[in-house]
Amino acid sequence: MRFINTTTFKFHELSDSDVRNLKNGYSILSHRWTWGSGEITYNDVLAMDTKVEAKGGFPKLAGACAVAKTLGYGLIWDDTCCINKTDSVELGEAINSMYRWYAESDVCIAFLEDVVSLELIENSEWFSRGWTLQELIAPKRVRFYDSNWEFLGDKASLADVLTRKTGIPADVLRNEKPPQACSVAQRMSWAAMRTTGRLEDRAYSLMGLFDINMPMIYGEREQAFGRLQQQIIAKSTDESIFAWDLDLLESGTREIRHLHTGMLASSPACFARCGDLVSLGSSRGFHINQFGLNIALPSTQISPPLGIYRSTLKVGKASATGKQFALFLLQFGESRYARVCSGQGESSVLTDIVPQDLIQFSIPAPISTEPLRIFPGLWLRQFSYNPKVCYSAILERDGTWQVDRMKLPGGEDRTVGIIQLVRHSVGPFWIKLGFGPSSQPMCCVVVPLSKQGNHAISDYMRTQATDLQRTPPGSVARKHHIIFDSDWTEPGGKAMLGVPPDSYESKTAAGSLDGGGFDFTYKAPNSEVSVSARLVPNMDWTSEGREIWAIDIVCDNSSLSPDHDNCWFC
Template identity: 40%
Template sequence: MRLLHTKTLKLHEFFGTSIPPYTILSHTWDEGEVSFQELQSGSGESKAGYDKIRGCCEIAASDGFEYAWVDTCCIDKTSSAELSEAINSMYSWYRTSDVCYVYLADVLPNLDAKARDEAIRKSRWFTRGWTLQELIAPSSVIFYDSRWHELGTKESLEILISDITKIDGAVLRDADKIESFSVAQRMSWASTRVTTRVEDIAYCLLGIFGVHMPMLYGEGDHAFVRLQEEIMRTTADHSIFAWTREGSLHGLLAHTPAWFRRSGDIVCSQSHVLTDDSFSVTNKGIHLYLPTRPTATPDLCLAVLSCHKIDKNMTNLGIYLQRQSEYCDIFKRSPSDSLGEVESATILELNKENIFVKQDPLPIKVPSYDRFIVSMKGVPNSEFAFGGVTPRF
């Protein structure tokens, strides 16, 4: 782990138990951020982002810390191996920091309490994917405005932050409490957040779910599918399927956290009505063994999940599945803007089925071009002539 010396702004590398106490910066990236190479060479001192690094280090030094960590310059992003290791370690680094400084570049100084809270509420920092774990993981968080004036702490601003993010105050007070919240609830916290790169909306959630996976930039939405598959290896939480979306038939796994936007009140059922609530990924698709209830539509059934809404603990939720052919155990998820409901007391009366749902391959987004240049090297000009273009534009 590389750390900045708060007085010299020079980088030092530490390993394992030799890592000293350190502060850590949380911010949103803007133009002119200073990279690892630019900090090393000294060329970054003229860039706009250098002032942010210096401000962080000055606050850290005044708080008695010798070292600080800033993501823009403490990671060599030209090394894919180092970047992958850093992303998989990020939650842990924020968790073990002594204090996290949140720099809100769009919150002006010298505002009264009402204007301050409104400015915080509108800050871009609360819309970014990466800042979710940066808010939850550290035990101590201090917020600063654009001039590095203190705005408050995670503790003093808890009610406001919880209202903005919809994150339960128990998690804000103690990150270890996150394990008691369902997959659907945690996904809902990320449902309105965005990242610059499509894949990062998955990678920024690794620590939230306590999983690890390699970075494959270029895989697009498949990164989020991979994230869910990793989560499924660590939990039998059915709420991972408790999302809603209209559209066409598809698999059981969501393409984006946005599909969990309405799932913030869904929790795991504590009853033992569903005696086998495990699931697995097979070559036929995701396998579940669930009670099903027929519907009025042929080959459409409601599969009962082991989860419910917080205020309806005697009513299990279910997902609508379309059987792909008669007497077949292969299903597709039917599009719906709502989840089905089944009274828990009636579940034992339903038949249980082996269900396999294959995840459709996601389309690869290929850039489109309006023109191409073809270069033919080593061909004598006298032997060829331009004959035309097909199709014509």
């Protein structure tokens, strides 16, 4: 191990056994690289002349040596100059050993160059850098100094302040609890808001915290964090490594509204909300092979038409005793699954219901980066009325997804389908579903009006419904039938062409062009209908990518009931 002599500023190299036999141990410096080319390098120490002493980073090295010497240490280690970074083998060995070097130091001197008083310590960028995380956690003693080398306090005395700033538990900072006793997800959360100069260092700077050794491959970019997670999986049974949040994926990875993922996160930022996650015991076992992650999880199928499972991990929250973390998995082949959001847009839930069925999943490990092609479609997720009973079976008559979904060829805008409800006092009550010119989801509720006993419009709607039933599905005649007319997708358009506008009421709602859905409630005499649309992930990996919208319809009056024989889909 190569040190700087705190008196001569010259290198002093020791074997591992010599380091262990040092009477007073050694000191180690933690700082931010603020001087760029002005930092003191390995070759600068070899030269050590007036030109080197004139560099911007020299006062930092001199100050650190002076403090270390005052504390009684003849040797100090500094990452800017004690590693020959032109030697890739030495650099790789140093990065793999660095956590141990900090852990075995007698004292770590943390220089906060941008701090002038204790009150401002939390504002230091030292707390936002990736490498300084291990430099805070690994050493038993960390002493903080401001820009003038005035002592601010040590890790133990400032534990409460540091916990508030970093999220690291105070008992870890006080050396009362080893960091390895915290869950994988919790340790990842400590790095969530930190940055590094090179993308790969987000992973490399965490190796020591997880007791991982792996080769440095600068240029692999995001793959470095994937390799780190695979190495953790190879030696850990902690399922919290899968408990990251989908909606925290970086925007450059995928649009969250078109999201499918594997089980590995793209960066530590995905674990930002995992600070209080705890492991609830060892996993039944999981491993990664060439096909992806293989893991057995207690699961419940929550959306039979689409094959979505809610699967619980042996993970909980310290603040929610008795509840377990559950994620959502979509089946897209005979034995293949992917992680998705639920129909409500949740990427995970806390539940006290543990499924009894243990299912073996094979899930892609990395995040999928292939963009999806848009193919508009609707999924009737819930169809209920008073009493609240789900009638989604209306769309499952032959058990195929072609019937389960109401869909259009890409690029078309018109009515996709109509649900007819029976109102005993007035007559049919229609809910038209479809897409507007920009593929945004649309809904129109059409209610016939009865005027002085004149039920002409109700009779008209019944006649048209009967006529539609005689029209073969998929035919041109059905697509252009008046019921499926899409003039209602235009501003000011009519819900029903050829029908006097004063003979019915209607209300139309549309989603936004940026992917937002809609929620609306239609109140008519003696009845109320609520309809909502939510974008769910692409649900069919066996064919072209599709954009699927989950539709919920709730009728809150007992005078309404679904007409099971009169639901039409184009």
